[in-house]
Amino acid sequence: xxxxxxxAGSLARRHIEQHGLRPADVGVIPxxxxxxxxxxxxxxxxxxxxxxxxxxxxPVDLVGAxxxxxxMAAACMADPVAAFQALEIGYIHGDxxxxxxxxLPAPAQVSAAFAQNLRTMFEGQVPALLxxxxxxxxxxxxxxxxxxxxxxxxxxxxxxxxxxxxxxxVSRRAMGHWLERVVFSRADTAGQPAPLPxxxxxxxxxxxxxxxENFYLALQASGSIPFVLQAVHDIAGAPxxxxxxxxxxxxxxxxxxxxxxxSPLVLYPHFQQAVVPGWLDKPxxxxxxxxxxxxxxxxxxxxxxxxxxxPGGKLPxxxxxxxxxxxxxxxxxxxxxxxxxxxxxxxxxxLVRPDLARVQVL
Numbered sequence: 320x321x322x323x324x325x326x327a328g329s330l331a332r333r334h335i336e337q338h339g340l341r342p343a344d345v346g347v348i349p350x351x352x353x354x355x356x357x358x359x360x361x362x363x364x365x366x367x368x369x370x371x372x373x374x375x376x377x378p379v380d381l382v383g384a385x386x387x388x389x390x391m392a393a394a395c396m397a398d399p400v401a402a403f404q405a406l407e408i409g410y411i412h413g414d415x416x417x418x419x420x421x422x423l424p425a426p427a428q429v430s431a432a433f434a435q436n437l438r439t440m441f442e443g444q445v446p447a448l449l450x451x452x453x454x455x456x457x458x459x460x461x462x463x464x465x466x467x468x469x470x471x472x473x474x475x476x477x478x479x480x481x482x483x484x485x486x487x488x489v490s491r492r493a494m495g496h497w498l499e500r501v502v503f504s505r506a507d508t509a510g511q512p513a514p515l516p517x518x519x520x521x522x523x524x525x526x527x528x529x530x531x532e533n534f535y536l537a538l539q540a541s542g543s544i545p546f547v548l549q550a551v552h553d554i555a556g557a558p559x560x561x562x563x564x565x566x567x568x569x570x571x572x573x574x575x576x577x578x579x580x581x582s583p584l585v586l587y588p589h590f591q592q593a594v595v596p597g598w599l600d601k602p603x604x605x606x607x608x609x610x611x612x613x614x615x616x617x618x619x620x621x622x623x624x625x626x627x628x629x630p631g632g633k634l635p636x637x638x639x640x641x642x643x644x645x646x647x648x649x650x651x652x653x654x655x656x657x658x659x660x661x662x663x664x665x666x667x668x669x670l671v672r673p674d675l676a677r678v679q680v681l
Contacts, residue, residue, distance in 0.1 A: 322625040322661040326681040328614035342375035346582035350387025352566025355635035357386035362663040369400040380516035384459040384565030388541040395448035459565030460540040471550035495523030503529035503537040517574035575612040
């Protein structure tokens, strides 16, 4: 059974018709939030960053939220293949067993485990990855605003997110009253945050310099799901306040990307076809459709039919922490990641002869 579906926006399809797909064509790689679902992309990540992109020399902007930010930071390491493997091992084998009397571990427990995983993986490597000769890392987080979300306090935070959800139901842009997008970007040659590879008129946005001093907290904030992990407060170099998962404002990074003429495409390894703008947009199906903002995108995603062959008939997700024991979850997730090697193999085969018959409309 074919595992990989390939989707293209109109500009991306036209480019492939005329030129095929070359590593030098890629100017931006986004990486979505989505927790354990992102594990299914490990083999694709190892192929793209370990074998394919190394055949080119252009700069590439890497944009990540939550687990996507962790993946893109791994891509910037000296040995990205080993880094992606370390990410998988840490994520899959981390013991998040809930204490007696709880269905899920306490947010403090999850936050502490996440922080330790980041330290274990990136200790001593941060200055080098932030100075990567080609890859410009951009980490997205969501900063709470005003009294209710400016600081994490359970009751106030719950009311604040209820207000954000109700406001978002009316207008995604209006949700900026409650939460703003903060992008932590590595420095350019002048020591300023590297230019963003997307427009920001869609949503209230701040950009902050990503440094060795704030790297760990920015990355942790980007993956701090409200009520599952603790918020990260007062990140160095950034406006004060509480920071949460970047997926709240930018779940699947449905952004208006800007690329160069030499590298005009956005390559997006994703775990599904839909590029959902924000986490709170999940119920609003009309917002899941592709827009002109994604015209330059080539999206790679597992086939839904293939996904049904995985353990449990689905991608790894957070429900597995409650549904499975720790050994059962480790086995299921490891099996899914192993099976996902088929995604990378099919993409590698397609690159040799880019068959447009396999490319569907995004």
